[in-house]
Amino acid sequence: MLSLMSLSLAVLTKKAIEASLKQKWDEAVKLNSEILKVYPNNIDAKIRLGRCYLQTKDFSKAKKLFKEVLKVDPINSIALKNLELLKNQKIELNGDSKLISAKSLLKEPGTTYEASVTITAKEVKEEDFIPGEELTFKVKKNNIEIYKNKKSEKILLGTIKSDYVVQKVKCALDKKADVKITFIRWREKEITVLIKSSIPVFKPDKVEIRPYLRRGTIEEPELEIEAEDEEME
Numbered sequence: 001m002l003s004l005m006s007l008s009l010a011v012l013t014k015k016a017i018e019a020s021l022k023q024k025w026d027e028a029v030k031l032n033s034e035i036l037k038v039y040p041n042n043i044d045a046k047i048r049l050g051r052c053y054l055q056t057k058d059f060s061k062a063k064k065l066f067k068e069v070l071k072v073d074p075i076n077s078i079a080l081k082n083l084e085l086l087k088n089q090k091i092e093l094n095g096d097s098k099l100i101s102a103k104s105l106l107k108e109p110g111t112t113y114e115a116s117v118t119i120t121a122k123e124v125k126e127e128d129f130i131p132g133e134e135l136t137f138k139v140k141k142n143n144i145e146i147y148k149n150k151k152s153e154k155i156l157l158g159t160i161k162s163d164y165v166v167q168k169v170k171c172a173l174d175k176k177a178d179v180k181i182t183f184i185r186w187r188e189k190e191i192t193v194l195i196k197s198s199i200p201v202f203k204p205d206k207v208e209i210r211p212y213l214r215r216g217t218i219e220e221p222e223l224e225i226e227a228e229d230e231e232m233e
Helices: 002-021 025-038 043-055 059-072 077-086 163-174
Strands: 112-118 134-139 144-150 153-160 179-187 190-197
Touching: 002 025, 002 043, 025 043, 043 059, 043 077, 059 077, 112 153, 112 163, 134 163, 144 163, 153 190, 163 179, 163 190
Parallel strands: none
Antiparallel strands: 112 190, 134 144, 134 179, 144 153, 179 190
Protein backbone atom coordinates (compact mmCIF):
# COMPACT_ATOMS: atom_id res chain seq x y z
CA MET A 1 0.00 0.00 0.00
CA LEU A 2 2.81 2.37 0.92
CA SER A 3 4.65 1.68 -2.35
CA LEU A 4 1.49 2.40 -4.33
CA MET A 5 1.07 5.70 -2.51
CA SER A 6 4.71 6.58 -3.25
CA LEU A 7 4.25 5.70 -6.90
CA SER A 8 1.14 7.82 -7.01
CA LEU A 9 3.04 10.75 -5.49
CA ALA A 10 5.85 10.40 -8.03
CA VAL A 11 3.42 10.26 -10.95
CA LEU A 12 1.37 13.21 -9.72
CA THR A 13 4.51 15.24 -9.07
CA LYS A 14 5.79 14.61 -12.58
CA LYS A 15 2.44 15.55 -14.10
CA ALA A 16 2.21 18.68 -11.93
CA ILE A 17 5.64 19.86 -13.08
CA GLU A 18 4.85 19.11 -16.72
CA ALA A 19 1.58 21.05 -16.47
CA SER A 20 3.41 24.06 -15.06
CA LEU A 21 6.05 23.91 -17.78
CA LYS A 22 3.27 23.95 -20.38
CA GLN A 23 1.65 26.85 -18.48
CA LYS A 24 -1.52 24.82 -17.92
CA TRP A 25 -2.10 26.49 -14.58
CA ASP A 26 -5.60 25.17 -13.87
CA GLU A 27 -4.37 21.61 -14.41
CA ALA A 28 -1.28 22.27 -12.29
CA VAL A 29 -3.44 23.65 -9.48
CA LYS A 30 -5.62 20.54 -9.57
CA LEU A 31 -2.66 18.14 -9.56
CA ASN A 32 -0.80 19.84 -6.73
CA SER A 33 -4.02 20.08 -4.75
CA GLU A 34 -4.53 16.33 -5.19
CA ILE A 35 -1.05 15.72 -3.79
CA LEU A 36 -1.78 17.90 -0.77
CA LYS A 37 -5.01 16.02 -0.03
CA VAL A 38 -2.97 12.88 0.62
CA TYR A 39 0.28 14.56 1.70
CA PRO A 40 -0.81 17.82 3.39
CA ASN A 41 2.72 18.59 4.57
CA ASN A 42 4.43 18.17 1.20
CA ILE A 43 6.50 21.38 0.95
CA ASP A 44 7.38 21.03 -2.74
CA ALA A 45 3.71 20.67 -3.69
CA LYS A 46 2.82 23.73 -1.60
CA ILE A 47 5.51 25.80 -3.30
CA ARG A 48 4.41 24.66 -6.77
CA LEU A 49 0.78 25.37 -5.93
CA GLY A 50 1.68 28.78 -4.55
CA ARG A 51 3.48 29.63 -7.76
CA CYS A 52 0.48 28.48 -9.79
CA TYR A 53 -1.66 30.89 -7.79
CA LEU A 54 0.84 33.64 -8.57
CA GLN A 55 0.37 32.91 -12.25
CA THR A 56 -3.41 33.04 -11.96
CA LYS A 57 -3.13 36.16 -9.75
CA ASP A 58 -4.82 34.52 -6.76
CA PHE A 59 -2.37 36.29 -4.46
CA SER A 60 -4.14 35.65 -1.16
CA LYS A 61 -3.98 31.86 -1.67
CA ALA A 62 -0.36 32.09 -2.79
CA LYS A 63 0.62 34.08 0.29
CA LYS A 64 -1.19 31.61 2.57
CA LEU A 65 0.72 28.66 1.11
CA PHE A 66 4.14 30.31 1.34
CA LYS A 67 3.45 31.26 4.96
CA GLU A 68 2.49 27.65 5.70
CA VAL A 69 5.81 26.53 4.26
CA LEU A 70 7.68 29.02 6.45
CA LYS A 71 5.94 27.76 9.58
CA VAL A 72 7.55 24.38 8.97
CA ASP A 73 10.74 25.64 7.36
CA PRO A 74 11.35 29.28 8.47
CA ILE A 75 14.44 29.66 6.28
CA ASN A 76 13.02 28.18 3.10
CA SER A 77 14.59 30.53 0.53
CA ILE A 78 12.02 29.84 -2.20
CA ALA A 79 9.04 30.66 0.02
CA LEU A 80 10.79 33.74 1.36
CA LYS A 81 11.58 35.06 -2.10
CA ASN A 82 8.04 34.46 -3.30
CA LEU A 83 6.67 36.35 -0.32
CA GLU A 84 9.06 39.18 -1.13
CA LEU A 85 7.57 39.21 -4.60
CA LEU A 86 4.07 39.36 -3.19
CA LYS A 87 5.00 42.25 -0.92
CA ASN A 88 6.65 44.09 -3.82
CA GLN A 89 9.88 44.40 -1.93
CA LYS A 90 13.47 44.24 -3.15
CA ILE A 91 15.53 41.07 -3.11
CA GLU A 92 19.03 41.01 -1.68
CA LEU A 93 21.70 39.09 -3.56
CA ASN A 94 23.46 36.29 -1.71
CA GLY A 95 26.35 37.78 0.24
CA ASP A 96 25.96 41.13 -1.50
CA SER A 97 24.48 44.41 -0.36
CA LYS A 98 23.12 45.10 -3.84
CA LEU A 99 19.33 45.07 -4.02
CA ILE A 100 17.22 43.86 -6.91
CA SER A 101 13.81 45.24 -7.76
CA ALA A 102 11.24 43.01 -9.42
CA LYS A 103 10.51 45.91 -11.75
CA SER A 104 13.80 45.10 -13.46
CA LEU A 105 12.21 41.82 -14.56
CA LEU A 106 9.11 43.24 -16.19
CA LYS A 107 8.69 42.76 -19.92
CA GLU A 108 7.40 45.84 -21.72
CA PRO A 109 6.62 46.14 -25.43
CA GLY A 110 9.20 48.12 -27.36
CA THR A 111 11.72 48.62 -24.56
CA THR A 112 12.58 45.05 -23.56
CA TYR A 113 13.81 41.96 -25.36
CA GLU A 114 14.70 38.44 -24.25
CA ALA A 115 17.92 36.92 -25.53
CA SER A 116 19.80 33.67 -24.94
CA VAL A 117 23.45 33.37 -23.99
CA THR A 118 25.35 30.07 -24.18
CA ILE A 119 27.59 29.87 -21.11
CA THR A 120 31.23 29.37 -22.04
CA ALA A 121 32.70 30.20 -18.62
CA LYS A 122 33.60 27.14 -16.54
CA GLU A 123 33.76 28.95 -13.20
CA VAL A 124 30.07 29.78 -12.92
CA LYS A 125 27.05 27.62 -12.10
CA GLU A 126 23.33 28.06 -11.72
CA GLU A 127 23.54 28.81 -8.00
CA ASP A 128 25.66 31.90 -8.75
CA PHE A 129 22.71 33.70 -10.33
CA ILE A 130 19.55 35.30 -8.98
CA PRO A 131 16.69 36.52 -11.21
CA GLY A 132 16.92 40.28 -11.62
CA GLU A 133 20.68 40.39 -11.15
CA GLU A 134 22.20 43.00 -13.44
CA LEU A 135 24.97 41.80 -15.73
CA THR A 136 27.59 43.99 -17.39
CA PHE A 137 28.16 43.97 -21.13
CA LYS A 138 30.35 45.22 -23.95
CA VAL A 139 28.98 45.88 -27.42
CA LYS A 140 31.31 44.63 -30.14
CA LYS A 141 30.98 44.86 -33.91
CA ASN A 142 29.08 41.59 -34.36
CA ASN A 143 28.09 40.55 -30.84
CA ILE A 144 27.50 41.63 -27.26
CA GLU A 145 29.76 40.20 -24.56
CA ILE A 146 27.96 39.42 -21.30
CA TYR A 147 29.87 39.52 -18.01
CA LYS A 148 29.16 38.64 -14.39
CA ASN A 149 30.95 40.04 -11.38
CA LYS A 150 31.90 37.24 -8.98
CA LYS A 151 34.07 37.92 -5.95
CA SER A 152 35.39 41.16 -7.48
CA GLU A 153 36.28 39.30 -10.68
CA LYS A 154 34.64 40.08 -14.01
CA ILE A 155 33.83 36.81 -15.78
CA LEU A 156 32.91 36.59 -19.47
CA LEU A 157 29.82 34.39 -19.54
CA GLY A 158 29.26 34.28 -23.28
CA THR A 159 27.99 36.41 -26.15
CA ILE A 160 24.75 37.48 -27.80
CA LYS A 161 25.30 36.97 -31.53
CA SER A 162 21.89 38.02 -32.86
CA ASP A 163 22.38 40.75 -35.50
CA TYR A 164 18.97 42.16 -34.60
CA VAL A 165 19.80 42.49 -30.90
CA VAL A 166 23.25 43.95 -31.55
CA GLN A 167 21.79 46.52 -33.94
CA LYS A 168 19.03 47.57 -31.56
CA VAL A 169 21.33 47.87 -28.54
CA LYS A 170 23.76 49.97 -30.59
CA CYS A 171 20.85 52.14 -31.72
CA ALA A 172 19.73 52.69 -28.11
CA LEU A 173 23.25 53.55 -26.96
CA ASP A 174 23.76 55.93 -29.92
CA LYS A 175 20.64 57.75 -28.77
CA LYS A 176 22.10 58.01 -25.23
CA ALA A 177 19.51 55.62 -23.83
CA ASP A 178 20.07 53.71 -20.62
CA VAL A 179 20.47 50.01 -21.43
CA LYS A 180 20.54 47.28 -18.80
CA ILE A 181 20.83 43.51 -19.12
CA THR A 182 19.51 41.33 -16.31
CA PHE A 183 19.56 37.60 -15.68
CA ILE A 184 16.21 35.80 -15.90
CA ARG A 185 16.82 32.07 -15.77
CA TRP A 186 19.31 29.26 -16.29
CA ARG A 187 18.56 26.19 -18.37
CA GLU A 188 21.34 23.62 -18.77
CA LYS A 189 24.34 25.64 -20.06
CA GLU A 190 22.30 28.52 -21.40
CA ILE A 191 20.88 31.59 -19.69
CA THR A 192 18.06 33.87 -20.71
CA VAL A 193 18.60 37.57 -20.17
CA LEU A 194 16.28 40.56 -20.38
CA ILE A 195 17.59 43.57 -22.25
CA LYS A 196 15.89 46.79 -21.19
CA SER A 197 16.24 50.15 -22.91
CA SER A 198 14.97 53.46 -21.54
CA ILE A 199 13.57 54.25 -25.00
CA PRO A 200 11.63 52.03 -27.44
CA VAL A 201 14.00 50.35 -29.90
CA PHE A 202 12.66 46.81 -30.18
CA LYS A 203 9.78 45.65 -32.31
CA PRO A 204 6.76 45.71 -29.99
CA ASP A 205 5.09 42.34 -29.51
CA LYS A 206 2.03 41.36 -27.60
CA VAL A 207 3.56 40.20 -24.35
CA GLU A 208 2.46 39.57 -20.85
CA ILE A 209 4.12 41.63 -18.15
CA ARG A 210 5.84 39.09 -15.97
CA PRO A 211 8.85 38.75 -13.71
CA TYR A 212 10.80 35.54 -13.21
CA LEU A 213 11.59 33.49 -10.13
CA ARG A 214 13.81 30.63 -9.29
CA ARG A 215 12.52 27.11 -9.71
CA GLY A 216 10.43 25.55 -6.97
CA THR A 217 12.15 22.20 -6.62
CA ILE A 218 15.47 20.64 -7.57
CA GLU A 219 13.97 18.75 -10.48
CA GLU A 220 11.71 21.57 -11.63
CA PRO A 221 13.11 23.96 -14.30
CA GLU A 222 12.54 27.69 -14.13
CA LEU A 223 8.98 28.87 -14.40
CA GLU A 224 7.73 32.27 -15.36
CA ILE A 225 5.69 33.98 -12.67
CA GLU A 226 3.28 36.80 -13.28
CA ALA A 227 2.87 39.65 -10.83
CA GLU A 228 0.60 42.61 -10.51
CA ASP A 229 2.80 45.65 -11.01
CA GLU A 230 0.53 47.98 -9.09
CA GLU A 231 0.40 45.93 -5.92
CA MET A 232 2.65 42.91 -6.23
CA GLU A 233 6.22 42.31 -7.33
